[in-house]
Amino acid sequence: MATELSFEKQLKALEQKIQELKAFMKESGIDLTQEITALEEKQKELRTALYENLSPWQKVQIARHMGRPTTLEIAEAILTDFMEFHGDRVYGDDPAMVGGIGFFEGMPVTLIGHQKGRDTKENIARNFGMPHPEGYRKALRLMRQAEKFGRPVITLVNTPGAYPGKAAEERGQSMAIAENLKAMAALTVPIVVVIVGEGASGGALGIGVGNRVLMLEHAWYSVISPEGAAALLWKDASLAEKAAREMRITAQDLLALGVIDEVIPEPLGGAHQDKPAAIQTIKEAIFRHLQDLMKLSAEELVIDRYEKFRRIGAVVSFLELDQS
Amino acid sequence: MNWREFFTKSKKRQYATLPASSSLSTHKAARSESDTVPDGLMEKCKKCGAILYKKELAQNLYVCPKCGYHFPMSAPERFRLTLDGGVYFEYDMDLVSTDPLSFPTYREKLEQTMENVGMTEAVLTGEGTIKGYPVVMAVMDSRFIMGSMGSVVGEKIARAIENARIKHYPLIIFSASGGARMQEGILSLMQMAKTSAALARFEASGGLFISVMTHPTTGGVSASFAMLGDYLFAEPGALIGFAGRRIIEQTIREALPEDFQTAEFLLRHGQLDRVVSRKEMRDVLGRLISIHQQRGWAHGDGAKL
Ligand SMILES: [Zn+2]
Numbered sequence: 001m002a003t004e005l006s007f008e009k010q011l012k013a014l015e016q017k018i019q020e021l022k023a024f025m026k027e028s029g030i031d032l033t034q035e036i037t038a039l040e041e042k043q044k045e046l047r048t049a050l051y052e053n054l055s056p057w058q059k060v061q062i063a064r065h066m067g068r069p070t071t072l073e074i075a076e077a078i079l080t081d082f083m084e085f086h087g088d089r090v091y092g093d094d095p096a097m098v099g100g101i102g103f104f105e106g107m108p109v110t111l112i113g114h115q116k117g118r119d120t121k122e123n124i125a126r127n128f129g130m131p132h133p134e135g136y137r138k139a140l141r142l143m144r145q146a147e148k149f150g151r152p153v154i155t156l157v158n159t160p161g162a163y164p165g166k167a168a169e170e171r172g173q174s175m176a177i178a179e180n181l182k183a184m185a186a187l188t189v190p191i192v193v194v195i196v197g198e199g200a201s202g203g204a205l206g207i208g209v210g211n212r213v214l215m216l217e218h219a220w221y222s223v224i225s226p227e228g229a230a231a232l233l234w235k236d237a238s239l240a241e242k243a244a245r246e247m248r249i250t251a252q253d254l255l256a257l258g259v260i261d262e263v264i265p266e267p268l269g270g271a272h273q274d275k276p277a278a279i280q281t282i283k284e285a286i287f288r289h290l291q292d293l294m295k296l297s298a299e300e301l302v303i304d305r306y307e308k309f310r311r312i313g314a315v316v317s318f319l320e321l322d323q324s
Numbered sequence: 325m326n327w328r329e330f331f332t333k334s335k336k337r338q339y340a341t342l343p344a345s346s347s348l349s350t351h352k353a354a355r356s357e358s359d360t361v362p363d364g365l366m367e368k369c370k371k372c373g374a375i376l377y378k379k380e381l382a383q384n385l386y387v388c389p390k391c392g393y394h395f396p397m398s399a400p401e402r403f404r405l406t407l408d409g410g411v412y413f414e415y416d417m418d419l420v421s422t423d424p425l426s427f428p429t430y431r432e433k434l435e436q437t438m439e440n441v442g443m444t445e446a447v448l449t450g451e452g453t454i455k456g457y458p459v460v461m462a463v464m465d466s467r468f469i470m471g472s473m474g475s476v477v478g479e480k481i482a483r484a485i486e487n488a489r490i491k492h493y494p495l496i497i498f499s500a501s502g503g504a505r506m507q508e509g510i511l512s513l514m515q516m517a518k519t520s521a522a523l524a525r526f527e528a529s530g531g532l533f534i535s536v537m538t539h540p541t542t543g544g545v546s547a548s549f550a551m552l553g554d555y556l557f558a559e560p561g562a563l564i565g566f567a568g569r570r571i572i573e574q575t576i577r578e579a580l581p582e583d584f585q586t587a588e589f590l591l592r593h594g595q596l597d598r599v600v601s602r603k604e605m606r607d608v609l610g611r612l613i614s615i616h617q618q619r620g621w622a623h624g625d626g627a628k629l
Contacts, residue, residue, distance in 0.1 A: 162547075164567030164575050169585060172595050173566040174546035181520035182552055186528065201504075202516060202547040202566070209517050223504045223513040223544070233506055247509040248425050257424065259510050309521050310482065312514040313475035314424035318444070321420070 005065070007058050011050070014043045047269055054218065056244040056253075060226060062218040063197045066123070067272030069279050071098055071113030071156045074196070077276070078283040079104055079111060088137035091171060096127040096163070097135030097207075099142040101151065105287055110146035112139045112207055113156030116197070129198075130163040133176035136206045140180050143187060152190040152290055155207040160225060162203030177206040184209035185309070190293035190301055192286050194264070195219045195251070196271075200228075211305050212289040213259070215251040216282070217266040221259075222249040259312060261289070369393050371561075385602045394559050394602055396539060398441075399448035399465035402498055406461070406606060407452035414450040416483055419476050421445075421508065430507040433469065441467045445476040446501070449484040451493065455610030457617075460488035463498040466540065470502035473545055477505075478515025481549060485522040494532040494613050499550040503543020516548035523552050532616050534609065536600070537564050537587070555612060557600045558587035 004012070018039050025032045054062070062068075075082050079102030086093040099112035114131065117123030139155075146153045162173055184191060184207075193210035199221030215221060224232070229247055230239035248254070251263045264285045271278035296304060367378050371393035381388070385405060386395040397405075404410035423431050438444055446468035451460045462484045464471045473481075481497070488495035504512035526533060535553025537546070540563040547566055558564060565585035573580060583589045587599045600608050 162566065164571045166572060166576055166578075166580060166584070169565050169567065169572070170593050172551075172593070174564075175551040175595060177547040177566070178516075178520060178549070178551040181517055181548055182524045182527070185517070185521035186524040201513065202544055205513055205516055206547075209521070222510050223506065223508075229506055246425065246427055247506075249509065254510060257510065259514060306521050306525065309514060309517040312511060312518060313479050314422040314508065314511055315419045315475050315479045316422050317418040318420050319418050 005058075005061050007050070007061070011043060011047055014039060014046065018043065044268075051268060051270075055241075056220070056250050057226070057241040059218045059250055060198075060220050060240075060244055062270040062272075063216075063220050065270060065272045066116075066118055067275070068116075068158070068197050069271055069275050069282075070118065071111075071115050071158065071196070073275070074113075074156060074279055074282060075100065075102065075111050077279045078286070079109070082111070085142065086138070088134040088141060090137060091134045092132075094127075094131050094135030094138055095125060096129050096131040096159075097139055099139060101146075104152075104154070104290070107290075108149070108151050109154055109290075110142050110151045111154045111156070112142055113196075114159040114204075114207070116158055127163060129159045130161055131159070131203065131206075132163050132165070132168045133171040133173050136162075136173075136176035136180050139207050140176075140183055143180075143183065143191075147187055147189050150189060152192070152293070153187070153210075154286055154290075155191065155193045155210065157193060157195045157199045157204045157208055157221075158197035158219075159200060159203045160198050161200040161228075162206065177202045180206045181209055185305060186302060187305075188298035188302060190290060190296070191305065192289050192293070194282060194286065195221045195260070196282075198225075200225050209305065209309065211293050211301060211308065212261045214262045214264055214285050214289065215254060215260045216264050216271060216278075217251055218270055219251055220244070220249040221251075221254055222247050367395075370395075387602050392560065392601070394539065394561060396466055396500070397602075398467065399443065399463040399498075402463045403448060403450065403452070403461065406496075406498075406609070407454060407459075408456065412450045412452035412461070414448065415487065416449060416480050417444060419445065419480060421474055421476050423507075424475065424511055425507070425509050427507040427509075433507070437468055441465065443468055445480065446471045446473070447477045447480050449480045451487070451491075454496075454606065454613060457610065457613045458491070458493050459496055459609075459613065460484050460491070460493045461496045461498070464500040464545070466500040466502070469505060469507075471500045471540075471545075472502055472505035472512070473515050474505035474508040474512050475515060478512075478518050481515075481519045482522040485519070485526050485549075488533075489526045489529050489531055492529075492531070494534065494616065495526065496534045496536065496609060497549060497553075498536045498538055499541045499545050500538045501541060501543070501545035501550075503545055513544065516544050519549040520552060523549055532613070534612060536605070537596075538562050540564070542566065542568065542585075555598075556596045557598050557608070558590065558596055559605075560587055560599055560601055562587045564590050 021032050021036050082102035084100035098115040101110050114129040115126050116129035117126045191210035193208050193213045195215040226240040226244040227237045229243040231237045254260045267274035267277045367376050369388040372391035374390040386397050403412050447464045449462040462481050533553045534555045537558040541550050590596045
């Protein structure tokens with residue numbers, strides 16, 4: 001989760017050169033505006049080319065960038081009167097999962113999401129956005145509350161996975177996630193899910209069953225992290241780059257596979273380059289989809305969500321294979 | 325050998341005569357023991373090391389007579405030994421994966437596994453009766469790519485749930501799975517949502533779902549339908565959990581208790597209704613279903629069932 005992206009070395013070198021020239025110009029008084037502008041042009045060209053052809057593994061690096069907007073940052077920016085609520089009412093309050101209510105374009109909504117930190121210290125306090133069962137149960141409690149008061153639910157996904165720990169197992173990690181999948185399928189209010197950064201495994205899906213699932217341009221979403229897949233399939237975590245490619249984890253892949261409904265574009269260089277702009281685009285996308293969903297009745301919403309997930313899969317009858 | 329050849333040349337040919345449109349295939353499968361007991365006369369108990377006659381082991385429901393260790397059981401055997409007379413109607417035996425990601429070596433692996441195991445996927449679904457009560461049943465088979473759930477497993481289980489809902493039959497799922505199938509990526513993950521959504525509908529209709537977790541039930545299967553039963557049972561010693569033991573040990577850097585994530589461990593932590601041994605399974609299931617034939621004081625709701 002570095003703040004420097006390894007594949008941006010050339011860009012970083014150019015940036016340094018530009019800064020040097022600027023400093024030199026200031027010190028010496030020699031006018032280097034032309035040279036600087038030329039370099040800046042070149043930098044932009046390079047960046048554009050680079051970001052048009054990102055590999056899945058490079059996208060994974062961007063999705064993990066610590067400067068990516070967090071759930072609480074997005075909540076504060078897109079909601080007015082946002083109020084965070086705590087606790088699962090049974091065991092504790094999970095800092096890796098946050099939620100609360102507020103006005104979204106004048107409409108009361110419930111917002112829930114994984115919470116990562118913006119630096120290492122904060123990340124440790126947030127358990128790197130990896131919830132325990134009480135996190136999923138807090139999310140469920142808030143969703144039921146939203147249902148009772150007729151509020152749409154917005155969930156923001158950004159997790160390397162549900163926490164693989166002893167206590168998590170003792171308190172029923174599997175059951176907590178499973179219960180959420182079933183409850184979200186039957187919830188009578190609109191649910192819009194946005195995959196903001198990382199979407200790993202059941203830990204992501206545990207708040208991911210929505211009428212609409214949107215995904216940021218450089219986010220990834222899969223059954224397991226590329227490292228985990230490489231370790232399981234080829235007994236070699238260093239093959240993560242290959243796994244990222246073969247597992248089809250990018251927003252563009254998932255749109256083609258029919259798993260998500262829309263790719264939300266990011267500012268050039270990734271959401272961390274211009275957080276306010278990125279958040280504004282996220283907001284507009286959510287608004288558009290919520291407007292559509294508000295037209296549906298409670299019953300229609302449940303049917304819409306059921307049918308969305310019911311049809312995902314890749315099966316064929318071998319009897320049809322025989323005919324071809 | 326491709327699927328086409330497999331199904332036309334192998335002894336499974338009888339399946340291929342079924343109509344493609346039928347989601348409720350009508351093959352009546354009562355397989356003989358010789359189909360399911362592998363070659364060799366003896367088997368060593370993995371727990372106590374006792375050398376056992378395979379025939380006796382089969383007669384003892386694949387439970388070690390010395391120590392009670394529950395050997396893994398194939399899905400056809402489970403169907404045969406759980407349902408009355410060993411008779412059942414199998415659903416959707418014609419469904420196979422399309423290898424949606426064109427994942428390296430997956431197609432070959434599927435074909436090889438089909439040949440070795442004699443099943444088309446990691447779950448067998450169908451219906452029969454227990455103690456005279458009709459039931460819809462799904463049984464996973466850990467021999468098929470670790471019983472992992474990809475699109476076909478998810479689809480067959482969802483259809484089984486829908487059949488149970490339409491017919492108002494109790495639903496029983498025996499799970500045995502390492503989790504989601506890696507080779508189908510995100511589509512495997514989505515099967516968790518699909519099966520759970522089908523169960524939400526089944527629940528709304530008042531249906532009875534009994535989940536029996538057998539060794540192993542982990543990852544995406546434990547974190548979806550396996551944990552959503554009205555009643556949660558497990559076989560003795562079955563490994564049940566979300567994350568793998570090694571990953572947890574690496575993460576928390578401490579040794580885990582020996583019985584960590586066993587059925588008994590889960591029972592102690594309040595996550596199971598009962599641990600049920602294989603010998604009492606049929607009786608427990610029969611008794612439980614019989615109790616659900618009456619709806620107690622809320623008799624007016626009985627019509628919904
Ligand atoms: Zn033994």
